Amino acid sequence: MIVAALAFTMTGCGSSTAISVSELTAESKPATQYTIDANQEVYALLDFEDTAEFENATKGLLASPDTLDICAAQELRNGTNTDDATRSSGNGDVFLHMTPDMILDYLGIFVDTTKISDLTFTANIILPEGNYVLRVKNGVLLYQKDAQDADADVTWTTKRAGLLSIVQKNAENVAALIEQEGDETCLTRLMDAVTVTSEYKYFNIIEP
Numbered sequence: 001m002i003v004a005a006l007a008f009t010m011t012g013c014g015s016s017t018a019i020s021v022s023e024l025t026a027e028s029k030p031a032t033q034y035t036i037d038a039n040q041e042v043y044a045l046l047d048f049e050d051t052a053e054f055e056n057a058t059k060g061l062l063a064s065p066d067t068l069d070i071c072a073a074q075e076l077r078n079g080t081n082t083d084d085a086t087r088s089s090g091n092g093d094v095f096l097h098m099t100p101d102m103i104l105d106y107l108g109i110f111v112d113t114t115k116i117s118d119l120t121f122t123a124n125i126i127l128p129e130g131n132y133v134l135r136v137k138n139g140v141l142l143y144q145k146d147a148q149d150a151d152a153d154v155t156w157t158t159k160r161a162g163l164l165s166i167v168q169k170n171a172e173n174v175a176a177l178i179e180q181e182g183d184e185t186c187l188t189r190l191m192d193a194v195t196v197t198s199e200y201k202y203f204n205i206i207e208p
Helices: 002-023 032-046 052-058 073-078 100-110 161-168 171-177 185-192
Strands: 121-129 131-137 140-143 154-157 180-181
Touching: 032 100, 100 131, 100 161, 121 161, 121 185, 154 185, 161 171, 161 180, 171 185
Parallel strands: 121 154
Antiparallel strands: 121 131, 131 140, 154 180
16 A cells, blocks of 8 residues: 555656646747736837847957966966066166155155164255155154255255165265265165165065
8 A cells, every 4th residue: 555655646746747847838838918918018128139239339349369378377387487588677767757756655665664663863855856854753754845844864965866776775876966964874774774675576476
């Protein structure tokens, strides 16, 4: 009796499934009038024969390249390239076009504040582009454009190239390009705290 009941149940399930699948076909179960009316409303709103939007969407697209290069794939496979013969090198054009504000911001980034945490001074900077006040306190650099401080510890008269020489830690150019009046040790200590970027020219953007 149990076997017969199981057989009846399985047969029933099988029949139910077959009927359910059959009812989903267009021949056995056409769309109701409600569905037909709803579809017609959509067709009335959307002109499927109008391809203008599709053409507008594809205008101006760049042709796809023949090959695709994965960014940093070279580093992922082989590590950082340390061969100077195949590495790009700057020609200084970027530096030459930096404004005094940019150079002073750049200087603030590259100064290691831990090396001059006890250094505090004020410097007047006189440039052809205008005057600045540079304030250094506990290693932090702040500057003000179009200003001078009557009580400044030192005054630097120079050009943009002189400011860049400080960032580049080029003592020879600093001596030739910057005229100092006041405490000259301020500039010496500031330059000593500048990080030399050439010591960190090899680094991984992505670790292999």
